[in-house]
Amino acid sequence: MVQTATATRTHDQHHPIKVYLVVWAWLFVLSTFSYLVDYFQLHGYLRWSLILLFMTLKAGLIIAFFMHMAWExxxxxxxxxxxxxxxxxxxxxxxxxxxxxxxxxxxxxxxxxx
The missing domain is CATH 1.20.5 (Single alpha-helices involved in coiled-coils or other helix-helix interfaces)
Structure with missing residues (x-):
């Protein structure tokens, strides 16, 4: 008996919604921090360093979880x-x-x- 490729594949992996809600909450917190940089009127290298740090962290979270790179x-x-x-x-x-x-x-x- 010949099995097809779809019959031998395991079920698709589903991640719990809690993972995505936690990532969404972290994205919200990081976005709030980046807006607070402008609210507190920080200037110079500190301002741009913080903005780039928060931007990089948000991009990393999006790549890792929403683009599923954490499971690749x-x-x-x-x-x-x-x-x-x-x-x-x-x-x-x-x-x-x-x-x-x-x-x-x-x-x-x-x-x-x-």
């Missing part, structure tokens, strides 16, 4: 998450190189470059 194979997660991480590393390297380039231009060309 590790290789698939690496295939999706590793390229953006590498892009961020390369952007950081370019920022340091840009600062060095600006410093050397100001050093050798003087105040006429400003």
């Amino acid at each position: 194979r590790l290789t698939l997660a690496y295939a999706i998450l590793l390229p953006p991480v590498l892009v961020l590393i390369f952007v950081a390297i370019m920022m340091f190189e840009a600062e060095y380039t600006l410093f050397t231009r100001q050093e050798f060309l003087g105040s006429t470059f400003d």
Whole structure:
């Protein structure tokens, strides 16, 4: 007797609604924190650091639970998450190189470059 692929598959995995409600609550809390940054009128690097931190945490929760990456194979997660991480590393390297380039231009060309 030949079994079809659908007959041998196990039942689809269903996650309890509690998981999604907890994630939704965390997203609400993180969004509230990001709005509080503006409410308390924070400025400068602290403001942008907090906004980027909350944005990254919210994106991580959405990717992990609503896009079901928390239950995927590790290789698939690496295939999706590793390229953006590498892009961020390369952007950081370019920022340091840009600062060095600006410093050397100001050093050798003087105040006429400003």
